[in-house]
Amino acid sequence: MAFSRITKLDPPSRGIFRKAVVMLCSLLASFFLLHLLTESCTTTTTGNSPPRGSSSRTAGLFEDLSSLRTKRLVYEWTGGSELNRYGTAARTSQVLADERATQDSELPEEALVLPPPDLVVSRRVSPRFAGKVSPLGEGSKKLPQALIIGVKKGGTRALLEFLRVHPDIRAVGAEPHFFDRNYHNGLEWYRELMPKTLEGQITMEKTPSYFVTREAPARISAMSRNTKLIVVV
Numbered sequence: 234m235a236f237s238r239i240t241k242l243d244p245p246s247r248g249i250f251r252k253a254v255v256m257l258c259s260l261l262a263s264f265f266l267l268h269l270l271t272e273s274c275t276t277t278t279t280g281n282s283p284p285r286g287s288s289s290r291t292a293g294l295f296e297d298l299s300s301l302r303t304k305r306l307v308y309e310w311t312g313g314s315e316l317n318r319y320g321t322a323a324r325t326s327q328v329l330a331d332e333r334a335t336q337d338s339e340l341p342e343e344a345l346v347l348p349p350p351d352l353v354v355s356r357r358v359s360p361r362f363a364g365k366v367s368p369l370g371e372g373s374k375k376l377p378q379a380l381i382i383g384v385k386k387g388g389t390r391a392l393l394e395f396l397r398v399h400p401d402i403r404a405v406g407a408e409p410h411f412f413d414r415n416y417h418n419g420l421e422w423y424r425e426l427m428p429k430t431l432e433g434q435i436t437m438e439k440t441p442s443y444f445v446t447r448e449a450p451a452r453i454s455a456m457s458r459n460t461k462l463i464v465v466v
């Protein structure tokens with residue numbers, strides 16, 4: 234009906250109507266082209282085609298795009314350079330670690346664990362006897378030149394351990410119980426218990442803080458003519 238009414242318009246009115254239709258079409262085409270351009274731009278930026286939907290979805294899309302763009306920019310600004318630097322640093326660290334490992338592997342294992350052999354020797358024997366003690370154990374066994382005698386819990390063990398740190402002092406670790414339990418075995422038995430010593434070295438032992446026989450003190454006293462007694466009370 235409307236078309237039939239338009240067709241019935243006079244020629245000047247028909248020309249104006251045609252111009253209006255052409256302008257409207259041009260406007261629509263312009264909007265469409267603008268929309269296509271915008272879409273292609275966003276696709277190039279994000280690599281993803283934006284979803285089409287309502288205004289709320291569009292707002293979400295812009296947020297996503299902003300976030301993605303921010304991430305991309307952060308990656309470009311920091312990631313590239315930082316990654317390059319990190320790569321360099323990592324390579325440098327790796328090189329340093331390799332160099333350290335190489336240096337460690339070049340070091341002899343003994344150098345990391347053991348002190349020099351001469352230091353080991355000097356800890357066992359005083360400089361006076363350094364080089365005179367062979368692995369075969371040179372020296373002679375002698376009866377102790379000193380006895381540590383003490384009351385129970387008087388600290389005799391501690392005293393012996395402190396004294397035996399000295400390289401010129403040799404001592405029996407365990408208590409031989411010679412003066413009470415083993416006196417009947419004789420002095421040779423007692424001597425055999427002693428460690429070998431070189432001339433000038435001292436042998437000593439710690440007697441028990443109690444004796445199982447009454448004769449023990451007298452036996453020690455008899456021996457004290459040749460033996461020093463260190464009494465701990």
Ligand SMILES: Nc1ncnc2c1ncn2[C@@H]1O[C@H](COP(=O)(O)OS(=O)(=O)O)[C@@H](OP(=O)(O)O)[C@H]1O
Nearest residue numbers: 383384385386387388389390391392440441442443
């Ligand atoms: N310097 C020093 N100061 C204080 N106390 C010390 C010291 N040295 C040794 N002790 C203590 O003495 C206790 C051991 O003595 P003895 O070696 O004579 O023991 S034993 O009697 O021959 O079994 C033993 O005591 P307990 O630990 O109570 O058994 C040691 O801890």
